[in-house]
Amino acid sequence: MKPIRADFKALFEAHADEFLADLRQVLRVPSVRGPQTYAAPFGIGPKRALETVLAIADRMGFRTGQVGNCVGWAEYGPDATQAPTYFGVLGHLDVVDVEDDWHYPPYDLTQVDDLLYGRGVLDNKGPLLSTLFALYLIKTQKIAFEQRVRIIFGTDEESGSQDIPIYLAEHAAPYAGFTPDCKFPAVYGERGLLDVQLALSITDGSDQQITTIEGQFAKSYLPDHAQLILADGTVRTYHGKKAPSNAPEMADNVLPKLVADASQLTGQTGQFYQWVTAKIGTQSTGENLGINYQDEASGALQLAFYGVSIEAHLLRVHLTCRYPISVTEDQLLTGIKAAMLPGMTLTVKRRYPSQVTDPTLPFIQQLSAIYAADTGLDGSPVTTTGVTYARALPNIIAFGPSFPGQKGIAHKGDEWLQFSDWQMMMQIYYDSLLAIGAGK
Structure with missing residues (x-):
């Protein structure tokens, strides 16, 4: 300069x-x-x-x-x-x-x-x-x-x-x-922004394997610490590196580690977290969800996995997609819905078109x-x-x-x-x- x-x-x-x-x-x-x-x-x-x-x-x-x-x-x-x-x-x-x-x-x-x-x-x-x-x-x-x-x-x-x-x-x-x-x-x-909640209602009681999931989860950043507390008394603590949600590649996000451990649980709960690990995990461009769009003006889509929660037999994960200016929200929603487990629901929490x-x-x-x-x-x-x-x-x-x-x-x-x-x-x-x- x-x-x-x-x-x-x-x-x-x-x-x-x-x-x-x-x-x-x-x-x-x-x-x-x-x-x-x-x-x-x-x-x-x-x-x-x-x-x-x-x-x-x-x-x-x-x-x-x-x-x-x-x-x-x-x-x-x-x-x-x-x-x-x-x-x-x-x-x-x-x-x-x-x-x-x-x-x-x-x-x-x-x-x-x-x-x-x-x-x-x-x-x-x-x-x-x-x-x-x-x-x-x-x-x-x-x-x-x-x-x-x-x-x-x-x-x-x-x-x-x-x-x-x-x-x-x-x-x-x-x-x-x-x-x-x-x-x-x-x-x-x-870029356009689409903030979604993906959830699965647990009907087989397997969510009782988890006492609580703790952490500070906010849409503005990827978290650097969290805890998974299991019903058998096991406490698993995760530490990483925080980064803004519009720079997911700079984070050491703790959530993929947490859901990978939770994927070892049994029943619908284990199946849900196995899906999260396989389809989201550490990815920041959405390829396993089928939404890894890119264009010359914007570059690649950015996927930020910023939150997890469990409440009233409902397991939830929270994602923000920042998508290229040539892509539409409908394209993202179509891709995500095609990848979802049977019984899973999608709720749009925020949306900003390009x-x-x-x-x-x-x-x-x-x-x-x-x-x-x-x-x-x-x-x-x-x-x-x-x-x-x-x-x-x-x-x-x-x-x-x-x-x-x-x-x-x-x-x-x-x-x-x-x-x-x-x-x-x-x-x-x-x-x-x-x-x-x-x-x-």
Whole structure:
């Protein structure tokens, strides 16, 4: 990657301490979704994070506002009477919960050499604030904008993006924009996502061989520990390596080990887990389920085996499939159903069809060219396995923050962001917003 441009470096360094202090203040808010309460539809934490960021934007002199106590914004450029449409940047202030896999305080900013640690430093508080800070650097130079630019702060991306319909009920969508919550370069296509539960009702009593299955199973990551406790008193404990569900190849998933042991049990229970071992097991591309699709734009399907459970004579496994943009959900469902055991049921828990934006649109080409010029890297638009706010707000794509080769950082302990990368992404966003707002 090319070095930070000298003129931007000087501009950034004049405000770096201020920016780090603001980032620390926002990271210290544990903005995990909580129970709805008065004036906080997604809990106190996300609401406090929104108030904290809006106070920072107010101090910087931006026009600010909020809707529904869950979405806020900061604007620069002509007002709505002069520029009815706007370019939008949408990111989120809510974060996933923390576990006991941290070596640094999760709700704080810790800097060790070139690395910044803290929950949300990458996903997505650090990158979202970098866009606000980039716009502030433009503002400090008193550069006039012809186009209105609005930075939008959401608070429910990690739990289904229920905040964005509230925003759209009162405000028009941007004519174009991006979310800094994925990867560089510009992302024109997001794979489809299908989250399914496969279950078998046990009628022969063989499920009584299992007392319980314990572990922290969540759709956002593959688990690194679990226990299988059998009725005869046997306790089997499994340890592995956690990874985000959109990077299953990086995990040492404990679930294939657990179901392999459970497949030694008798009756329908053993048969179910034998099927899971044979058809899913350690695979991450779905070949034994007959769904190992791939295409040139997306690559191979990703299969994430993220959960198991037993309750009321019902054995269940949970899978997420992130499938290429040329494939349909019906193709996956047909393949999985053809491979299922007699009596097994399939329930769709989440579904997001593929989303594709024309990569030749002028604003995508503009962002791609700026990224290439600033980094010296290939700026050709790409696709992603992620599910971003680009699906929730019309006319936007994902753009940053992770650089090529960076993967599997979010949603686990010691979430990190390189300080030098934060500076580089801020330069990219500075140049992008400057080009769009001022027409430079």
